[in-house]
Amino acid sequence: NAGVMQNPRHLVRRRGQEARLRCSPMKGHSHVYWYRQLPEEGLKFMVYLQKENIIDESGMPKERFSAEFPKEGPSILRIQQVVRGDSAAYFCASSPRGGADVSTIQYFGAGTRLSVL
Amino acid sequence: EDQVTQSPEALRLQEGESSSLNCSYTVSGLRGLFWYRQDPGKGPEFLFTLYSAGEEKEKERLKATLTKKESFLHITAPKPEDSATYLCAVTSGSRLTFGEGTQLTVNP
Numbered sequence: 001n002a003g004v005m006q007n008p009r010h011l012v013r014r015r016g017q018e019a020r021l022r023c024s025p026m027k028g029h030s031h032v033y034w035y036r037q038l039p040e041e042g043l044k045f046m047v048y049l050q051k052e053n054i055i056d057e058s059g060m061p062k063e064r065f066s067a068e069f070p071k072e073g074p075s076i077l078r079i080q081q082v083v084r085g086d087s088a089a090y091f092c093a094s095s096p097r098g099g100a101d102v103s104t105i106q107y108f109g110a111g112t113r114l115s116v117l
Numbered sequence: 118e119d120q121v122t123q124s125p126e127a128l129r130l131q132e133g134e135s136s137s138l139n140c141s142y143t144v145s146g147l148r149g150l151f152w153y154r155q156d157p158g159k160g161p162e163f164l165f166t167l168y169s170a171g172e173e174k175e176k177e178r179l180k181a182t183l184t185k186k187e188s189f190l191h192i193t194a195p196k197p198e199d200s201a202t203y204l205c206a207v208t209s210g211s212r213l214t215f216g217e218g219t220q221l222t223v224n225p
Contacts, residue, residue, distance in 0.1 A: 056210075108160035
């Protein structure tokens, strides 16, 4: 059973370009979470999605960042007009259940390391 | 707002030297406390989840315990392959709130 798959593993962008990060959840998982890990900082929640729905985007910066989880295909985290401060490791996690279910465990992918030149 | 504080930030042990990592938390309605292990360049790997004070879980050389205010990760007779960053996280809903981790180094 494949784990959470993220690609690309490494992404280099110049300031002002767009970055697209993809995440395929574990088989049977319909809940996806995105976290960001800035250098020398802990993991910070960004957004929680189910298929075709954004459930909680309270951790997402208001501008330039968006996320989707379409009916078919992977979840996408999109960063428009990247700046140097966006350089970080972006992790995706998935779970079979979410919300109020206390038994939910989030399983993480290997991350995408974004470098903005 | 949920908060997690881990200590120490870094810990260096000799192989076989047992110790404990601390995770203090503040959360409005704990639905779960999680321990993850993270190796350099990799994503967090799930270790344990604890739900109520008094609960304990074990896996090989690791044992996690939970009180109403903190959790401990006890490492018994560690080996060099236990070297990693150990992350603690809590949830009161769907998101995880992480501490900044304890970087453990076990020397042979």
